[in-house]
Amino acid sequence: MSRVPFLSSLSPARRAIFVSLGFVFILSMVRILTDTDDLTSSGTISSTLRVATPILLAGLAGLWAERAGIVNIGIEGMMIVGSWLGGFGAWKWGSWAGIGLALVGGALVGLVHALATVRFNVDHVVSGIAINILAGGATEYLSIIAFKGQQGGGESQSPTGKGGYGTFDLPFLSGGRVGDWTSPDFLGWLEKKHDIPLLPDLAAVVRGVTSNVYIPTLLALAIVPLTAWILWRTRWGLRLRSSGESPRAGESLGVPVVRLRYQAMAISGSLAAFGGAYLSCVLTSTYRQGQTGGRGFIGLATTIFGNWNPVGVLRGAMLFGFPTALKFRDAKNVPALLLVAAIVLALVTALLVSRGKTMAALGTAFGAALALFTWITVDEVPSEFVAATPYIVTIIVLAGARQQLRPPAHAGQPYRPGDNH
Amino acid sequence: MNRQKLQRMLVTSASSIFAIIVALAICAVILLITGKDPVKAFSTLFGAAGETKVLQGMLNRATPLMISAAAVAIGFKMNLFNIGVEGQMRVALLSTAVIGGAVNLPAPLHIAFCFLVAMATGAIWAGIAGWLKVKRNVNEVISTIMLNFIALSVVAWAFDTFFRLDKEGESTSLLVKTKDLPQSAWFPDLVDRRLNGMLIVAIAILILFWVLVWKTKFGFQLRASGANAGAARATGVDPKRMVLVSMLISGAIAGLVGMRALMGDVHAYQNNLAEQQGFNGIAVALLGRNHPAGIFFSALLFGFLGEASGRLQLEDIPKEIVTIMTGIIVLAVVIINEAVKRWDDRRIQRRAAAMVEAAS
Numbered sequence: 147m148s149r150v151p152f153l154s155s156l157s158p159a160r161r162a163i164f165v166s167l168g169f170v171f172i173l174s175m176v177r178i179l180t181d182t183d184d185l186t187s188s189g190t191i192s193s194t195l196r197v198a199t200p201i202l203l204a205g206l207a208g209l210w211a212e213r214a215g216i217v218n219i220g221i222e223g224m225m226i227v228g229s230w231l232g233g234f235g236a237w238k239w240g241s242w243a244g245i246g247l248a249l250v251g252g253a254l255v256g257l258v259h260a261l262a263t264v265r266f267n268v269d270h271v272v273s274g275i276a277i278n279i280l281a282g283g284a285t286e287y288l289s290i291i292a293f294k295g296q297q298g299g300g301e302s303q304s305p306t307g308k309g310g311y312g313t314f315d316l317p318f319l320s321g322g323r324v325g326d327w328t329s330p331d332f333l334g335w336l337e338k339k340h341d342i343p344l345l346p347d348l349a350a351v352v353r354g355v356t357s358n359v360y361i362p363t364l365l366a367l368a369i370v371p372l373t374a375w376i377l378w379r380t381r382w383g384l385r386l387r388s389s390g391e392s393p394r395a396g397e398s399l400g401v402p403v404v405r406l407r408y409q410a411m412a413i414s415g416s417l418a419a420f421g422g423a424y425l426s427c428v429l430t431s432t433y434r435q436g437q438t439g440g441r442g443f444i445g446l447a448t449t450i451f452g453n454w455n456p457v458g459v460l461r462g463a464m465l466f467g468f469p470t471a472l473k474f475r476d477a478k479n480v481p482a483l484l485l486v487a488a489i490v491l492a493l494v495t496a497l498l499v500s501r502g503k504t505m506a507a508l509g510t511a512f513g514a515a516l517a518l519f520t521w522i523t524v525d526e527v528p529s530e531f532v533a534a535t536p537y538i539v540t541i542i543v544l545a546g547a548r549q550q551l552r553p554p555a556h557a558g559q560p561y562r563p564g565d566n567h
Numbered sequence: 568m569n570r571q572k573l574q575r576m577l578v579t580s581a582s583s584i585f586a587i588i589v590a591l592a593i594c595a596v597i598l599l600i601t602g603k604d605p606v607k608a609f610s611t612l613f614g615a616a617g618e619t620k621v622l623q624g625m626l627n628r629a630t631p632l633m634i635s636a637a638a639v640a641i642g643f644k645m646n647l648f649n650i651g652v653e654g655q656m657r658v659a660l661l662s663t664a665v666i667g668g669a670v671n672l673p674a675p676l677h678i679a680f681c682f683l684v685a686m687a688t689g690a691i692w693a694g695i696a697g698w699l700k701v702k703r704n705v706n707e708v709i710s711t712i713m714l715n716f717i718a719l720s721v722v723a724w725a726f727d728t729f730f731r732l733d734k735e736g737e738s739t740s741l742l743v744k745t746k747d748l749p750q751s752a753w754f755p756d757l758v759d760r761r762l763n764g765m766l767i768v769a770i771a772i773l774i775l776f777w778v779l780v781w782k783t784k785f786g787f788q789l790r791a792s793g794a795n796a797g798a799a800r801a802t803g804v805d806p807k808r809m810v811l812v813s814m815l816i817s818g819a820i821a822g823l824v825g826m827r828a829l830m831g832d833v834h835a836y837q838n839n840l841a842e843q844q845g846f847n848g849i850a851v852a853l854l855g856r857n858h859p860a861g862i863f864f865s866a867l868l869f870g871f872l873g874e875a876s877g878r879l880q881l882e883d884i885p886k887e888i889v890t891i892m893t894g895i896i897v898l899a900v901v902i903i904n905e906a907v908k909r910w911d912d913r914r915i916q917r918r919a920a921a922m923v924e925a926a927s
Binding site for chain 1: 597601602648650699703704705706708709710712713714716717719720721723724727728849850853885887888889890891892893894895897898901902905906
């Protein structure tokens with residue numbers, strides 16, 4: 147999509163803003179057309195943010211690992227460890243201790259993966275699978291030891307954690323408090339003007355991400371620009387990426403590839419575990435077995451969908467979280483998304499036709515027609531399809547937009563330091 | 568068998584056994600730290616080996632593991648990673664329960680028909696990943712992971728929407744199932760209600776696997792592609808065709824993984840049927856070094872651990888220690904293999920150097 151004459155003349159950041167605005171505009175039109183006010187309500191947006199945060203963290207975990215050259219299939223396992231430690235820490239010492247414990251534990255699991263893949267040169271996928279098995283077994287084992295027989299706890303569930311996190315509301319725009327005085331909720335007022343296109347939707351989007359936001363969510367969001375800054379603006383980040391692109395070239399320039407990979411995996415593990423702890427400490431206040439429910443793999447998908455780019459990962463996490471959030475609020479709203487998909491696919495078709503890519507255009511046109519047809523015929527989208535959306539989208543993106551994707555060149559390949567041949 | 572080959576086989580078996588010992592040792596430490604007695608745990612676990620019932624359970628559990636490990640191993644032989652056995656199995660389970668339940672045939676034919684349906688469905692689902700790899704260069708690890716989750720959703724939806732029987736009178740048990748398979752599609756037991764005959768099929772698959780990989784031209788090309796893709800291509804092996812064909816074969820075998828549970832046990836599809844059996848094959852294939860004999864013994868080991876772990880609970884030791892053991896075995900076996908390979912490389916280099924020295 148990056149070669150529309152008008153869009154390609156813009157800088158990447160402006161282009162992203164423009165495309166997002168266009169997307170909100172489509173949502174706005176669909177909202178008015180289908181009379182689904184909840185499609186872009188601030189409630190939906192803030193719920194999307196909550197669903198998306200663990201996915202975002204898992205996606206960033208994948209990004210950090212792969213940027214340093216290690217494929218991390220074990221994200222799910224690291225999330226499981228994080229959710230368990232989060233539940234345990236929150237129960238014993240309080241909510242922040244839960245997250246802290248998860249960060250430390252996740253880093254350790256990340257280091258195990260690094261030890262296997264870097265020191266022992268084990269296949270990255272195999273090591274990741276072993277970590278997933280180990281994490282599942284270890285948490286189930288420890289739950290029985292630690293939680294069984296405790297008040298509110300059980301074989302597969304931790305007792306309720308202590309303390310919460312507090313939320314954040316932006317003053318003046320989203321009704322945040324300044325001292326004892328509650329400032330006006332300007333965006334909340336604008337959001338209710340449902341008849342106008344675009345403006346209330348934008349207000350809702352901004353209000354959704356600035357009101358009633360958990361502090362850990364803000365921390366997770368802050369990791370996105372932080373990651374971008376560290377990896378693309380610091381010397382350490384450049385070296386880290388070089389060990390993911392071409393470790394031999396890096397090594398010849400004195401980059402300590404092995405040490406960087408250990409550091410990156412510690413960070414990757416911590417991020418994944420933070421995502422797990424977010425589920426057991428922030429969204430709920432108990433650890434439950436199976437709580438992560440494959441989010442680690444959605445995170446992996448998000449890393450790919452986001453093109454190994456922090457902002458892309460954020461976009462992917464929000465996009466993957468959106469249908470789920472909409473479903474949680476009211477399953478009746480989900481079909482409107484089909485119309486959104488149809489419109490977006492139709493636009494992509496037009497774009498492909500203008501570039502002379504007939505075959506791809508046929509594919510997207512078929513997709514658009516299918517989405518439109520489904521929208522007309524069904525009243526409710528089965529929740530199984532909502533759940534499968536991220537995986538389907540990722541496969542389509544991998545198969546269809548391969549030219550636009552650029553994974554780190556050396557991710558997942560065997561490497562032994564000093565093996566320059 | 569020449570001396571070198573024998574030596575290599577001994578080293579391979581020794582390293583697998585060493586990995587198991589390492590895993591046992593680490594688990595003993597974990598048990599000690601968490602205040603459980605490892606001696607009691609292991610004697611309970613391995614003491615169960617004397618009971619016929621446990622051994623029958625072990626063989627029942629080992630049956631699907633042998634099949635799924637064979638499905639994984641055929642991909643491994645050419646460095647193709649089919650993590651999607653679980654999804655391929657699940658799709659095949661539902662399609663076989665539905666299509667196999669809709670026809671009426673004499674018993675042997677009906678069973679063969681069910682196998683064909685299962686293999687075809689598994690192959691189609693794996694074929695998607697194969698096609699994506701060949702035509703669009705999509706990494707099969709990612710695509711099979713995604714396809715696993717898609718399979719889970721699609722099958723759950725199709726089952727819930729079209730095939731479940733929950734009206735009163737239609738279903739005989741409280742569990743929601745599909746319609747029962749006709750008796751002619753039931754796979755007979757070897758020991759009534761204790762040991763299912765699918766074990767024979769699993770062993771036959773392992774033998775066929777051995778013949779296919781080590782005794783045919785295709786198998787040679789497969790191993791050549793795995794050992795050195797460039798050299799294989801130079802001798803006229805079409806890598807794309809190899810990827811697609813091995814993915815299809817792997818998927819066809821994967822389709823059979825759930826058949827013990829479906830045709831030999833439950834006789835209808837239900838949620839969670841044969842859950843994890845496709846996935847567990849990965850660990851079995853890794854421990855068995857992708858060799859049929861190795862797979863056979865590893866499947867027996869994991870089958871035994873799974874069956875005997877129930878005994879631990881009587882001693883107030885969580886049976887999940889066995890899952891931890893599985894994970895450690897997988898890690899230990901690949902680490903030890905890598906170390907052995909390096910040692911072997913160095914040994915060959917030294918010997919070659921010595922020969923050069925002697926010749927000059």
